[in-house]
Amino acid sequence: MQPTYEIIIVGGGPAGLSAALIAGRARRRALLIDGGTPRNAAAPAMHSFVSRDGILPKDFRAAAHNELRHYPTVERLDGLVDDVRANGDGHAVVLTDGRTFATRKVILALGMVDIMPDIPGLRECWGKGVHHCPFCDGFEHQEQHWGVLADDATMLEHALFLRGWAGSMTVFTNGAEYGAAELEPVEAAGIPIVRTPVTRVVPGNGHSIGGVELAGGTTAAVESLWIRPKQDQTQLVHQLRLELRDDKAIKRDDMGQSSIPGISAAGDCASGPMQQAILAAADGARTIFPIVRELVKEDRRAN
Numbered sequence: 001m002q003p004t005y006e007i008i009i010v011g012g013g014p015a016g017l018s019a020a021l022i023a024g025r026a027r028r029r030a031l032l033i034d035g036g037t038p039r040n041a042a043a044p045a046m047h048s049f050v051s052r053d054g055i056l057p058k059d060f061r062a063a064a065h066n067e068l069r070h071y072p073t074v075e076r077l078d079g080l081v082d083d084v085r086a087n088g089d090g091h092a093v094v095l096t097d098g099r100t101f102a103t104r105k106v107i108l109a110l111g112m113v114d115i116m117p118d119i120p121g122l123r124e125c126w127g128k129g130v131h132h133c134p135f136c137d138g139f140e141h142q143e144q145h146w147g148v149l150a151d152d153a154t155m156l157e158h159a160l161f162l163r164g165w166a167g168s169m170t171v172f173t174n175g176a177e178y179g180a181a182e183l184e185p186v187e188a189a190g191i192p193i194v195r196t197p198v199t200r201v202v203p204g205n206g207h208s209i210g211g212v213e214l215a216g217g218t219t220a221a222v223e224s225l226w227i228r229p230k231q232d233q234t235q236l237v238h239q240l241r242l243e244l245r246d247d248k249a250i251k252r253d254d255m256g257q258s259s260i261p262g263i264s265a266a267g268d269c270a271s272g273p274m275q276q277a278i279l280a281a282a283d284g285a286r287t288i289f290p291i292v293r294e295l296v297k298e299d300r301r302a303n
Contacts, residue, residue: 004029004090004101004102004103004104005029005030005031005101005102005103005104006023006028006029006030006103006104006105006295007019007023007028007029007030007031007103007104007105007106007107007288007291007295008030008031008033008091008093008101008103008105008106008107009023009030009031009032009033009106009107009109010033010081010084010093010106010107010108010109010110010236011033011034011035011107011108011109011110011111011267011269012032012033012034012035012036012038012061012076012109013038013039013040013109013111013267013268013277013280014060014267014277014278014280014281014284015109015111015266015267015268015280015281015283015284015287016032016034016107016109016266016267016284017032017061017064017065017068017281017284018280018281018282018283018284018285018288019107019109019266019284019285019287019288020032020068020074020076021064021067021068021071021074021285022284022285022288022289022292023071023073023074023288023292024068024070024071024073024074025071026288026292027073028073028292028295029073030073030074030075031074031075031076031077031101031103032068032074032075032076032077033077033079033080033081033093033095034076034077034078034079035078035079035080035081036078038057038061038111039111039112039114039268040057040127040277041057041058042126042127042128043057043127043136043137044056044127044128044206044207045057046060046136046277047135047136047137047139047140048135048136048276048277048278049276049277049278049281050278060277079095079096079097079099080095080096081093081094081095081096081236082094082095082096082236083236083239084106084236084240084263087102089104090102090103090104090105090262091103091105091106091262091263093106104262104295104298105262105263105264105291105294105295106262106263106264107263107264107265107266107284107287107288107291108236108237108250108258108263108264108265108266108269108270109265109266109267109269109280109284110233110234110236110237110267110269111234111267111268111269111280112231112232112233112234112248112268112269112275113231113232113233113234114229114230114231115229115230115231115232116227116229117149117151117174117227117229119174119198119199119200119201120199120200120201121200121201121202121203122201122225122227124201124203125201125203125204125209125225128203128204128206128207128209129201129203129204129206129207129208129209129223129224129225130201130209130224130225130226130227131224131225131226131227132226132227132228132229133275133276134161134162134164134165134226135276136276137224138162138165139165140207141165141166141208141223141224142165142166142167143166143167144166144167144168144208144223144224145166145167145168145169145170145221145222145223146162146165146166146167146168146169146170146222146223146224146225146226147169147170147171147172147212147220147222147224147225147226148162148169148170148171148172148225148226149172149174149198149225149226149227150171150172150173150174150176150178151173151174151176151227152176152228153178153182154228155171155227155228156171156178156182156183156185156186157185158226158228159171159186159191159226160185160186160189160191162226163189163191169191169192170191170192170193170194170220170222171186171191171192171193171194172194172196172198172212172214172220173193173194173195174197174198175195175196175197194214194220196214196215196216196218197214197215198212198213198214198215199213199214199215200212200213201213201225202219204223208223208224209222209223209224209225212225231248232248233248233250233269234269237250237269240260240263242258242259242260242263242265243258243259245272247272247273249269249270249271249272250265250269250270252264252265252270255290256270256286256287256290256291258270264287264288264291265287266280266283266284266286266287266288267280267283267284268280270283270287271283
């Protein structure tokens with residue numbers, strides 16, 4: 001067993017970095033374990049984060065790492081967590097390389113796993129013309145021709161919302177069958193609906209796509225494609241058998257604690273469908289505040 005920490009934070013994205021910063025300012029001995037594969041790594045820039053609008057994700061992380069160096073009670077470690085086990089009054093965090101660290105409290109800030117539609121070229125264009133959040137990337141594609149992949153009925157309604165950014169729009173049902181009542185609002189808005197299956201997303205210039213190829217060989221000249229990928233929790237969350245909400249977010253109480261005492265969750269893995277870097281960072285701070293208070297109470301009881 002390696003040295004004991006008061007808090008171990010699993011995940012080095014905005015939520016984990018924010019929690020680590022608060023831990024340092026609270027003078028709590030904390031370890032941030034960073035897997036090094038952020039969800040927004042493919043994004044050309046990070047937006048809607050006040051004072052950091054347009055920053056590259058890697059530059060954001062570098063700036064956060066530099067800030068953490070000012071706090072001697074906080075350590076950062078590159079690695080992947082394989083398991084979290086009960087260990088006396090706390091937990092043991094086990095890395096894939098076998099190293100094990102003891103801690104009083106754990107924060108899971110792991111993000112979510114995006115499950116992309118099985119369309120050739122789509123994953124390669126993720127963050128480079130294929131997007132899901134208009135608040136993150138819509139401004140850069142304003143007044144362009146947008147494509148919306150309506151592979152479920154909720155995306156038909158979402159297309160109407162996206163019109164606030166787009167100059168023109170085409171909805172692709174990708175072969176999905178919808179009733180007249182479901183399609184009527186889209187048709188009434190004058191948005192063309194293409195029912196032919198999509199066979200490929202054509203790469204573009206790194207910021208916009210080159211179009212969407214359809215079965216039969218035609219190409220729709222849209223400049224971006226907007227999707228809503230299905231999401232799942234990481235393997236670690238499933239392994240721990242944490243209780244989940246209906247939207248697959250980790251279920252937690254008002255203090256941010258999961259169904260396992262001593263394990264809290266922060267950021268996208270616990271916040272539900274509204275996911276942005278600035279919200280994750282705020283949630284990381286919100287989650288660690290009550291943990292620090294609980295540590296202080298435990299210390300007083302012990303003395």
